Amino acid sequence: MTETKKGWKDLPIGGNILEAGNSQHYFTGTWRTYKPITDLDKCINCLQCWMFCPDNSIVIKDGKMDGQDYDHCKGCGVCAAICPVKAIDMIKEEK
Amino acid sequence: MGKYIALTGAESAAFAMKQINPDVVAAYPITPQTPVAMKFSEYVANGEVNTEYVTVESEHSAMSATVGAAAAGARAMTATASNGLALMWEIVYIASSMRLPILMAVVNRALSGPINIHGDHSDAMGARDSGWIQIFNENNQEVYDSFIMALRIAEHPDVLTPAMVCQDGFITSHSVENVMPLTNEQVQKFIGKKKFKGLITADKPFTMGPLDLQDYYFEHKKQQHEAMKKVFAVVEEVQNEYAKEFGRKYSVIEEYRTEDADTIIMGLNSVMGNVKTVVDSAREKGIKIGAVKPRFFRPFPVDYLRDLLPKFKAVVVLDRSDSFGAMPPLYSETLAALYGIENAPMIKGYIHGLGGRDTNLAMIETVVDNLQKLKDTGEGNLTFEYLGVRE
Amino acid sequence: MALTLKDLINKQIPLNGGHRMCGGCPVPVIVKQVLMSTDHPKIIGNATGCLEVATTIYPYTAWNHPWIHNAFENVAATVSGIEAAHNALSRIGEVPEHNKDAKFIAFAGDGGTYDIGLQSLSGALERGHNMLYVCYDNEGYMNTGIQRSSATPIGANTTTTPIGSESYGKTQSRKDLLSIVAAHHIPYAASTSPHNWMDAMKKSKKAIETQGPTFLLYFAPCIPGWKIPSDVWKKLSETAVKTCFWPLIEFEDGKWSLTGESKLIAEGKMPKIPVEEFLKSQGRFKHLFTDKNKHVIEIIQKDVDKSWNYYKGLAGY
Ligand SMILES: Cc1ncc(C[n+]2csc(CCOP(=O)(O)OP(=O)(O)O)c2C)c(N)n1
Ligand code: SF4
Numbered sequence: 001m002t003e004t005k006k007g008w009k010d011l012p013i014g015g016n017i018l019e020a021g022n023s024q025h026y027f028t029g030t031w032r033t034y035k036p037i038t039d040l041d042k043c044i045n046c047l048q049c050w051m052f053c054p055d056n057s058i059v060i061k062d063g064k065m066d067g068q069d070y071d072h073c074k075g076c077g078v079c080a081a082i083c084p085v086k087a088i089d090m091i092k093e094e095k
Numbered sequence: 096m097g098k099y100i101a102l103t104g105a106e107s108a109a110f111a112m113k114q115i116n117p118d119v120v121a122a123y124p125i126t127p128q129t130p131v132a133m134k135f136s137e138y139v140a141n142g143e144v145n146t147e148y149v150t151v152e153s154e155h156s157a158m159s160a161t162v163g164a165a166a167a168g169a170r171a172m173t174a175t176a177s178n179g180l181a182l183m184w185e186i187v188y189i190a191s192s193m194r195l196p197i198l199m200a201v202v203n204r205a206l207s208g209p210i211n212i213h214g215d216h217s218d219a220m221g222a223r224d225s226g227w228i229q230i231f232n233e234n235n236q237e238v239y240d241s242f243i244m245a246l247r248i249a250e251h252p253d254v255l256t257p258a259m260v261c262q263d264g265f266i267t268s269h270s271v272e273n274v275m276p277l278t279n280e281q282v283q284k285f286i287g288k289k290k291f292k293g294l295i296t297a298d299k300p301f302t303m304g305p306l307d308l309q310d311y312y313f314e315h316k317k318q319q320h321e322a323m324k325k326v327f328a329v330v331e332e333v334q335n336e337y338a339k340e341f342g343r344k345y346s347v348i349e350e351y352r353t354e355d356a357d358t359i360i361m362g363l364n365s366v367m368g369n370v371k372t373v374v375d376s377a378r379e380k381g382i383k384i385g386a387v388k389p390r391f392f393r394p395f396p397v398d399y400l401r402d403l404l405p406k407f408k409a410v411v412v413l414d415r416s417d418s419f420g421a422m423p424p425l426y427s428e429t430l431a432a433l434y435g436i437e438n439a440p441m442i443k444g445y446i447h448g449l450g451g452r453d454t455n456l457a458m459i460e461t462v463v464d465n466l467q468k469l470k471d472t473g474e475g476n477l478t479f480e481y482l483g484v485r486e
Numbered sequence: 487m488a489l490t491l492k493d494l495i496n497k498q499i500p501l502n503g504g505h506r507m508c509g510g511c512p513v514p515v516i517v518k519q520v521l522m523s524t525d526h527p528k529i530i531g532n533a534t535g536c537l538e539v540a541t542t543i544y545p546y547t548a549w550n551h552p553w554i555h556n557a558f559e560n561v562a563a564t565v566s567g568i569e570a571a572h573n574a575l576s577r578i579g580e581v582p583e584h585n586k587d588a589k590f591i592a593f594a595g596d597g598g599t600y601d602i603g604l605q606s607l608s609g610a611l612e613r614g615h616n617m618l619y620v621c622y623d624n625e626g627y628m629n630t631g632i633q634r635s636s637a638t639p640i641g642a643n644t645t646t647t648p649i650g651s652e653s654y655g656k657t658q659s660r661k662d663l664l665s666i667v668a669a670h671h672i673p674y675a676a677s678t679s680p681h682n683w684m685d686a687m688k689k690s691k692k693a694i695e696t697q698g699p700t701f702l703l704y705f706a707p708c709i710p711g712w713k714i715p716s717d718v719w720k721k722l723s724e725t726a727v728k729t730c731f732w733p734l735i736e737f738e739d740g741k742w743s744l745t746g747e748s749k750l751i752a753e754g755k756m757p758k759i760p761v762e763e764f765l766k767s768q769g770r771f772k773h774l775f776t777d778k779n780k781h782v783i784e785i786i787q788k789d790v791d792k793s794w795n796y797y798k799g800l801a802g803y
């Protein structure tokens with residue numbers, strides 16, 4: 001994540017941020033000490049994890065839960081804690 | 096051009112606001128600004144404007160709502176005085192940092208405490224570093240004209256910075272004078288359509304007012320700094336157009352009988368009326384004296400003063416506020432502007448009129464006497480003192 | 487629009503990942519529930535606090551909505567101004583038809599609402615702006631390092647009510663904000679909790695789609711503030727409701743009612759459990775579980791019962 005920082009002449013005035021949702025480019029995945037691993041065979045697609053993940057890090061593919069977005073997932077463990085069929089395990093992050 | 100109508104200073108501000116027909120006004124009553132809010136409410140009640148008037152519960156909310164409105168693309172205005180300005184302080188800085196061209200009528204009143212309702216400049220001077228343009232006005236006509244011009248200045252794409260249009264509490268705000276307004280059509284044509292865009296609208300996502308840390312805050316401040324540097328070029332353009340269209344010529348610094356003057360008295364707002372009267376009578380006695388009235392305190396007209404003041408031998412600066420433990424603002428900034436100029440004049444400062452104390456002709460006459468002494472002997476050079484305070 | 491997860495997952499998410507809220511913080515979930523509850527056009531204002539600070543660290547923003555932050559105590563006034571501008575600009579044809587009935591939504595923490603922002607909130611409610619004000623109540627000033635607010639419960643250990651030889655933490659009870667808000671006779675106000683997403687989203691939808699000022703008081707456990715692990719807040723919120731520490735309440739057209747688990751408890755269909763169950767897993771109350779301080783748990787229980795009985799009464803039970 002190397003960013004070149006603009007000078008005052010090139011920055012939009014007023015401290016405004018013009019691009020919506022650009023925090024996507026900022027990777028909070030580095031915060032993790034534990035990593036959620038999903039057993040997609042166990043997953044019943046109740047989508048509870050999607051609702052309760054605070055970091056928008058449950059990947060949805062074709063309407064189905066498809067694991068986690070590790071660029072942004074902070075490893076909070078909420079998805080694992082609430083999964084009704086225990087399809088998600090939290091394992092120590094290898095650094 | 097319209098015809099003369101009798102208006103108080105407060106009504107002159109309200110009248111200009113009415114003709115501009117802002118989208119949003121949010122204001123809260125405080126003496127001596129109250130007649131601005133009341134008069135404008137009448138215009139709203141009678142359908143003379145299209146404005147949404149937000150009857151906020153405090154000045155803090157007045158400035159907050161004005162910021163929200165301007166961010167959403169409204170021509171937004173407010174008015175206040177003294178403690179009201181002090182209460183909105185926090186948001187005054189935010190308004191300028193967001194680069195919102197808000198206009199605010201400031202009816203200058205002494206700050207508490209002790210509580211006092213009369214005119215001095217402690218309120219506006221406290222906000223001098225808030226990033227707002229500050230225009231000071233001697234009389235009702237000037238208040239009116241400044242308001243119309245201020246809108247053009249604030250909204251100019253090179254500037255996009257809010258502006259305060261100041262007048263003295265009671266002395267100006269509550270005195271009736273004949274004012275010659277423009278017609279509504281003239282005002283509308285002069286101000287033109289809004290050029291700034293609504294940023295916070297339901298049409299598209301946008302982020303305004305984020306957390307700005309060490310890595311970017313500095314650059315955003317530099318942008319404000321640079322915008323202020325461009326103000327006088329825009330002011331000159333707007334003043335010239337105003338003079339051409341309507342025959343009233345304003346300048347960044349008004350000069351009165353300075354052609355052959357060797358001494359001058361300088362000050363802001365209404366006191367300059369009395370100063371001019373005293374200049375006239377001193378002239379009759381053969382004293383070569385004039386008056387100099389900066390109309391802007393922010394940006395501070397440094398280059399103008401460096402050009403102008405070396406023409407004189409001695410200068411007195413009148414400040415209607417104190418900066419306890421330091422030199423008063425107009426005096427100190429004038430001194431700073433003159434630093435290093437070879438033929439800079441001698442200079443002396445007076446703090447006058449705090450809490451609305453009348454700065455009468457007799458007091459200004461003593462100032463004239465002392466100014467002549469300063470010129471002839473250098474007595475009092477680089478000092479400042481209270482004018483007319485009881486020992 | 488039906489509120490089903492199958493539909494919701496296809497919609498634009500209001501807050502992207504990459505924001506800097508604590509891992510596991512429920513506040514982004516609250517934002518998601520409120521803003522995804524309806525497709526109604528929206529403009530967001532945010533008071534200073536965790537949500538504002540952590541979602542918009544320049545040059546990044548997590549927001550996919552028009553969003554403004556002004557200061558700490560003035561989000562209601564700021565939103566008032568935006569609404570006024572919207573109305574004025576609508577009249578002169580500067581607002582497209584499909585956005586004309588936009589809702590103006592303010593988010594603030596309990597500090598920005600119960601304390602420093604109460605005046606601005608009250609003013610805006612009284613003036614009747616078309617605003618939904620959402621207070622995410624994490625029961626303290628968390629962004630500045632866990633200080634007490636008037637929403638902090640009695641007995642809580644905070645950095646301005648620290649425990650010590652002479653102190654068991656905060657000595658005052660919580661302010662009843664919902665009643666204060668309801669006293670403005672606004673058309674809709676409710677309390678809710680993110681664990682019960684259906685309750686929360688139904689209320690959010692109503693609060694957004696009801697014209698005029700509306701209010702949501704949202705339970706928001708805080709990981710460092712309450713000294714809890716990052717993965718327990720859903721369960722903890724549920725316990726808060728089941729102990730009646732945080733009843734789910736609705737105030738609509740002047741009538742009070744209970745919803746979700748609270749309704750079941752009031753009707754005797756679900757047991758009301760002791761508040762101890764809610765307190766015991768939180769570090770901020772740990773010191774209460776000693777001989778010296780256990781009387782405080784009784785005080786808390788009395789507080790909870792009093793408030794519960796009061797609202798149960800209002801709801802006609
Ligand atoms: C006028 C003013 N006073 C104090 C602060 C410092 N401050 C920033 S956020 C905050 C606490 C916010 O608490 P709350 O509203 O509960 O939101 P939370 O941080 O818990 O999300 C304080 C005290 C400020 N920004 N402005
Ligand atoms: S661990 Fe937390 S952040 Fe990561 S996917 Fe699960 S709920 Fe989301």
Ligand code: SF4
Pocket residue numbers: 506507508510511512513536537540624628629707708709710711
């Ligand atoms: S301090 Fe609390 S409220 Fe703030 S981001 Fe962290 S968990 Fe959320």
